[in-house]
Every structure is written in structure tokens, then in C-alpha cells.
Amino acid sequence: GNSVTQMEGPVTLSEEAFLTINCTYTATGYPSLFWYVQYPGEGLQLLLKATKADDKGSNKGFEATYRKETTSFHLEKGSVQVSDSAVYFCALSEGKGGYQKVTFGTGTKLQVIP
Amino acid sequence: EPEVTQTPSHQVTQMGQEVILRCVPISNHLYFYWYRQILGQKVEFLVSFYNNEISEKSEIFDDQFSVERPDGSNFTLKIRSTKLEDSAMYFCASKYGTSYEQYFGPGTRLTVT
Numbered sequence: 001g002n003s004v005t006q007m008e009g010p011v012t013l014s015e016e017a018f019l020t021i022n023c024t025y026t027a028t029g030y031p032s033l034f035w036y037v038q039y040p041g042e043g044l045q046l047l048l049k050a051t052k053a054d055d056k057g058s059n060k061g062f063e064a065t066y067r068k069e070t071t072s073f074h075l076e077k078g079s080v081q082v083s084d085s086a087v088y089f090c091a092l093s094e095g096k097g098g099y100q101k102v103t104f105g106t107g108t109k110l111q112v113i114p
Numbered sequence: 115e116p117e118v119t120q121t122p123s124h125q126v127t128q129m130g131q132e133v134i135l136r137c138v139p140i141s142n143h144l145y146f147y148w149y150r151q152i153l154g155q156k157v158e159f160l161v162s163f164y165n166n167e168i169s170e171k172s173e174i175f176d177d178q179f180s181v182e183r184p185d186g187s188n189f190t191l192k193i194r195s196t197k198l199e200d201s202a203m204y205f206c207a208s209k210y211g212t213s214y215e216q217y218f219g220p221g222t223r224l225t226v227t
Binding site: 032043046101102103105 | 207
């Protein structure tokens, strides 16, 4: 079955530091890949997505590139802010038609300190 | 911007009681989902629903669970006889057509005592 593995947290960074959160996946076909973010006390928000190999998803300064050869989708940001503190989930979706379910990683908690 | 809403935000119930969690998906969406997240663990798929029937369910979604779209706007998850291990955050999601993006609601925190 499909699975997503992401780096254990928590990750603690100083403001303006560079962020990388590693994510690798296992899938039987050609999944779409996502990063979701969960701010404290809130629900899941889609941060960015990539639907095919070599696509780069980007949003709010975050980026991730769909690497089929390494089955990876690492999240990066050049300069984090305190407001980026949240839990980040790597996820994939696969399936034909509309029935795709999302498979999530375990989440990585990011804490940015001033 | 349209969004998925869920009520209540927090539900406390006693073991063995029935609970109904409610969701209002985005109005023109056709595919509906429930997920759950036990505290500190990953978000897990429970069930998907399309054209008034379940299209897929996980092994978690046993006979104690059911889903329903009672009218054109609501999508509900019922747990018939709650157990302590049902305590979790439950997320509803919806999707339009064959697009890849699912839109998630803010979640209902269920606490079973």
C-alpha cells in the first residue's frame, strides 16, 4: 500500500533560518504529492502541491519539488518566521477518477523562535 | 472563499453513547471524506463517499461507524457506541470532481470518557 515517511520532529529553528523537512513516499503508481500545515488549534490547510514528476509546488515562500527518481518531496523555505510555527504533514493522493484518498505522514512540528 | 465547516468543534461523550459529527462540505463538491487524528499521531483515512454511497473505507471504519448525506448540504459521521479509543480529532473533507485537492474542515475534537 501507499505510505509517506517524514522526518521526526520537533524541529526548532531561529527566525530567518533555512528550513528543510524531508519526505519520501511509497506508491504503486503516480501519486499527487502535497504538504499540509496545521497551525495550533486549527484544521488542515493545503500549503502546496505537485501532481507530476519534476513539478515544483510553492506557496508563502515554501517550495517542494516532486522527485520521482528518489521518491521524495522535501519541503524548504529560505527564511522562516515565528508565524511559520506549526505541524507540517507530507501527503499523497493516488487513484483513478475522483476516489482518491489522502495518505498522510506522521507530521513534523516546527517551532521558530525569535 | 468557500470552506468546509464542522460542528461541534468539541464533543464530550460517555463510553457507549452514540455521537453524530456534522459537516457542511463546499456546495458544488461531489466527493466527501472523513479522516481522524488521534492525539500525537498521523491523520488516518476513514471513509470516502460519492453519489450517496461509500466508495472506499478503511479497516478502522467498522460496523460502529456510518455516514450519511441526509440532505443537499450536510454530511454526517455517526459512531453508534463510542469507545475510549474513538477519542480523536475528526476531519471532514470535500473535493470537486476529479481534481486532486481535498479541502479540509477545522475538525471536531471528540473526547470519550
